[in-house]
Amino acid sequence: MIDFSGHRLALDRKEKDSDLDFVSHAHSDHVSAAKSAKKIIASDETVQLLQAVRDIDTTGRIQSELPQGVQLIDANHILGSKQIVINDEQNGIRLVYTGDYQMQESRASRRTETVSADIAIVDSTYPSPSVRFDERNAVENDIQHWTSSTLKTGIVLFGTYALGKAQELIMLLNEAGISPVVSKKISVVNSVYANNGIKLDYVSAYDDTDADNVFRGNFVGVVENSALDALSVSLTNFYNRKVFTAVATGMSKIYRFRTDAQFALSDHADFSQCKEYLDATAAKKVFTYGPNSAILAQNLKTDGYNARPLHKGENISLLENVQTQKAD
Ligand SMILES: [Zn+2]
Incomplete structure (x- = not known):
């Protein structure tokens, strides 16, 4: 939690006594605070996703005007994902929290914005230097080629997250001339993407009249x-045809999945991208955040960063940090 200008700001998770909750994006592991928060700071797209996909009623709880010095900037992760920047001009200190992010640009993803900051709080999903993601455009090409050629001999099924990765996959498949059949939940998410100008070409398995036609072939x-x-x-069993399965997740760099193919397409920063991000902020103090925060902090320290994990319930006071900085 962050103490600043009389506010107590929770970051993506429930904290006792917070009066504001920042929801960086609408993935399920980031919305626990949004369910009961008094006031929510989030992008318009995230609010739409919270309501349509997570069934969270945000009526009357959105902080429409950001507190002074607070700014949201883009995090490249999913539709609506943001970082929060807190700029205490009076005391000359700036903090940034990433939420989930990645640094690679490709046809299906934009680059994450960076600002200079004194304190950076970074996501720690992939904490180890041993995990290195390949160039994203190359992974996207692999997905397109494998799918197009496999489709000649059978049905292809991708298992993925309904929010974010599914839409990236559909975008890649569309570019390869394929209109995939999607589940009900994925079509609900697709509608929110469409409302925000991201049009995807797909067939909904449940309510599309084209579905029967599509099912006749591979x-x-x-x-x-x-x-x-x-x-x-x-x-x-039903079609008596070969079904090929695949996943597209960064976890493909760590686990062997029981599928015909696996692609390490990630919406997260690996360790080297995390360092690239931190170098861009030039932060003097780094807090790692989330389930792998201890490992990430240790690995960052080894590489010379002033890093430690931010524990649940722990408070960062901007004012105290100004005082310590001055003492340094
Ligand atoms: Zn996420």
């Missing part, structure tokens, strides 16, 4: 990870 399906195995079995 097709590509994009479904939630949890549905992949069962759906693969039932489609094989």
Whole structure:
């Protein structure tokens, strides 16, 4: 939690006694605070996703005017994802919190914005230098080539997150001339993307009149990870055709999935991207955030960064940091 100008700001998770909650984006592991927060700071797109996808009623709880010195800047992750910047001009100190982010640009992703800051709080999803993501455009090409050629011999099923990765996959498939069949939940998310100007070409398995036509030939399906195995079995039995399965996740660099193909397409920063981000901020003090924060802090320290984990319930006071900086 951050103490600044009389506010107590929680970052993506529930904290006792907070009066403001920043929701960086609408992935399920970042919305716990949004359910009960008194006031929510989030982008318009995130608010739309909270309501349509997470079923969270935000009525009357959105902080429409940001407190003085607070600014939201783009984080390249999913639709609406933002970082929060707190600029205490009077005391000359600036803090930035990333939420989930990545630094690579590609046809399906923009670059994350960076600002100079005294304190940076960074996500720690991939904390180890041993995980290095490949060039994103190359991974995207691999997905397109594998899908196009595999489709000649059977049905292709991708298991993925319904929010964010599914839409990137659909975008890549569309570029390769493929209009995939998607699950109900993914089509709900797609509607929010469409409302924000990101048009995707797809067939909804549940309410699209084209679905029967598509099912006559081989097709590509994009479904939630949890549905992949069962759906693969039932489609094989029902159509008596070969079903090829695939996943597209950064975890492909760590785990071997029981699928025909796996692609390390990630919406997160790996360790080297994290360092690239921190170098761009030139932060003197780094707090790592989230489940792998201890490992990330240790690895950053080894590479000369002044880093430590920010624990749940722990408070960062901007004013105290000004005092310590002056003492330094
Ligand atoms: Zn996320």
